[in-house]
Amino acid sequence: MIARSDTKTALLNSAESAARRFGFDGFSYADLAKDVGIRKASIHHHFPSKADLSVALMERYHRNFQRICAEIDSGCETGGAKLQGLIRQYKEGSDNGRQLCLCVAFSASRDSLSPDVIKQIGLFRGMVTEWLEKALEQGRKDGSVSGVHSPEREAVSVLSLLEGAQLLARTDEDPAVFDQAITLLTMRICG
Amino acid sequence: MIARSDTKTALLNSAESAARRFGFDGFSYADLAKDVGIRKASIHHHFPSKADLSVALMERYHRNFQRICAEIDSGCETGGAKLQGLIRQYKEGSDNGRQLCLCVAFSASRDSLSPDVIKQIGLFRGMVTEWLEKALEQGRKDGSVSGVHSPEREAVSVLSLLEGAQLLARTDEDPAVFDQAITLLTMRICG
DNA sequence: GGCTGTCTGCCTACCAGTAGGTAGATAAAC
DNA sequence: GTTTATCTACCTACTGGTAGGCAGACAGCC
Numbered sequence: 001m002i003a004r005s006d007t008k009t010a011l012l013n014s015a016e017s018a019a020r021r022f023g024f025d026g027f028s029y030a031d032l033a034k035d036v037g038i039r040k041a042s043i044h045h046h047f048p049s050k051a052d053l054s055v056a057l058m059e060r061y062h063r064n065f066q067r068i069c070a071e072i073d074s075g076c077e078t079g080g081a082k083l084q085g086l087i088r089q090y091k092e093g094s095d096n097g098r099q100l101c102l103c104v105a106f107s108a109s110r111d112s113l114s115p116d117v118i119k120q121i122g123l124f125r126g127m128v129t130e131w132l133e134k135a136l137e138q139g140r141k142d143g144s145v146s147g148v149h150s151p152e153r154e155a156v157s158v159l160s161l162l163e164g165a166q167l168l169a170r171t172d173e174d175p176a177v178f179d180q181a182i183t184l185l186t187m188r189i190c191g
Numbered sequence: 192m193i194a195r196s197d198t199k200t201a202l203l204n205s206a207e208s209a210a211r212r213f214g215f216d217g218f219s220y221a222d223l224a225k226d227v228g229i230r231k232a233s234i235h236h237h238f239p240s241k242a243d244l245s246v247a248l249m250e251r252y253h254r255n256f257q258r259i260c261a262e263i264d265s266g267c268e269t270g271g272a273k274l275q276g277l278i279r280q281y282k283e284g285s286d287n288g289r290q291l292c293l294c295v296a297f298s299a300s301r302d303s304l305s306p307d308v309i310k311q312i313g314l315f316r317g318m319v320t321e322w323l324e325k326a327l328e329q330g331r332k333d334g335s336v337s338g339v340h341s342p343e344r345e346a347v348s349v350l351s352l353l354e355g356a357q358l359l360a361r362t363d364e365d366p367a368v369f370d371q372a373i374t375l376l377t378m379r380i381c382g
Numbered sequence: 383g384g385c386t387g388t389c390t391g392c393c394t395a396c397c398a399g400t401a402g403g404t405a406g407a408t409a410a411a412c
Numbered sequence: 413g414t415t416t417a418t419c420t421a422c423c424t425a426c427t428g429g430t431a432g433g434c435a436g437a438c439a440g441c442c
Contacts, residue, residue: 164355
């Protein structure tokens with residue numbers, strides 16, 4: 001049994017890529033079917049509804065991102081270095097302005113989403129915000145981030161800046177715009 | 192002739208509201224027709240295609256926003272006060288987290304958009320960025336904004352923060368999230 | 383004044399294509 | 413012999429868009 005459910009993974013991969021490029025309303029089961037190479041109806045076997053698929057998408061995205069955050073933690077000494085690590089992640093995630101973070105893509109179509117997906121977006125943001133708060137706190141203590149007053153409030157603000165930067169870079173499909181857009185953050189990272 | 196084209200305005204109003212709530216792919220001609228009270232086909236008389244409608248939407252949005260910026264300019268003394276004015280505008284524009292700036296809503300669906308609309312988004316952002324650059328420059332000179340080093344780079348970053356803040360506030364439909372999300376900016380406005 | 387042609391704004395009726403989703407069959411795997 | 417993964421064939425609802433008609437306003441002209 002090489003792959004109990006390669007198809008399921010292939011569907012998630014295809015759906016994630018499509019959602020991040022076209023948004024929640026911008027891709028269909030027919031698109032996925034063509035991409036993965038099975039019939040449209042067969043997708044319903046793996047994900048009964050588009051809402052189920054979206055939730056599964058967010059859950060996987062959440063897990064992956066959590067793992068990446070842990071890797072940054074273990075690979076970086078200072079709070080500033082950790083912030084740099086997350087910035088790199090968001091920049092790479094935007095694929096040179098060709099796509100968005102999944103929760104940015106979903107947020108924009110909020111009112112087309114199922115309540116479960118909205119809940120997942122909240123959980124994801126909560127996880128990232130908590131991580132950012134710790135990194136900022138550490139950066140304040142070790143002097144690698146300047147001007148930190150309220151790690152809690154600023155964590156939300158940093159996330160907001162990163163998501164906004166992806167959005168701006170997306171319009172021009174230009175990674176340089178991303179770098180410029182996060183100036184308010186980078187100018188404060190010392191080490 | 193009370194109204195040569197009230198219908199056209201009504202269509203633009205309905206479409207703007209829908210686009211900002213559901214995104215570009217989240218509203219249809221049928222929705223607009225029902226909302227405005229004419230038949231779906233009649234919309235094509237005013238806007239031959241959805242691309243035409245979207246361009247008209249962005250143009251009107253651009254003009255309105257430009258007027259608002261001018262009003263802020265004439266009503267505020269310091270650079271910091273002008274920034275506060277723009278922040279208020281973005282917060283009010285998000286209608287307590289129930290909708291987004293039109294160009295945020297459109298950006299997320301970029302690959303479903305016509306090239307003309309993408310161009311319009313660029314023009315809008317250029318206009319706001321230029322305005323922000325002047326406000327930051329002024330704030331540096333009059334001391335109402337602290338830590339300004341490169342008004343040009345930081346202008347893009349401020350816009351990115353404002354758009355990101357709308358996005359975050361949207362998920363929870365909570366205006367308090369917006370306030371928290373712009374901390375990186377407000378902590379630097381002195382007067 | 384009345385006549386005529388044009389323009390505006392809307393209508394009904396329709397198109398091909400696509401959306402997400404369902405029913406039921408089939409064949410292989412455990 | 414049930415479970416798993418897929419298929420064909422279909423459904424209803426809706427997508428943006430088109431064709432053609434029609435009532436009223438508005439001009440210029442006699």
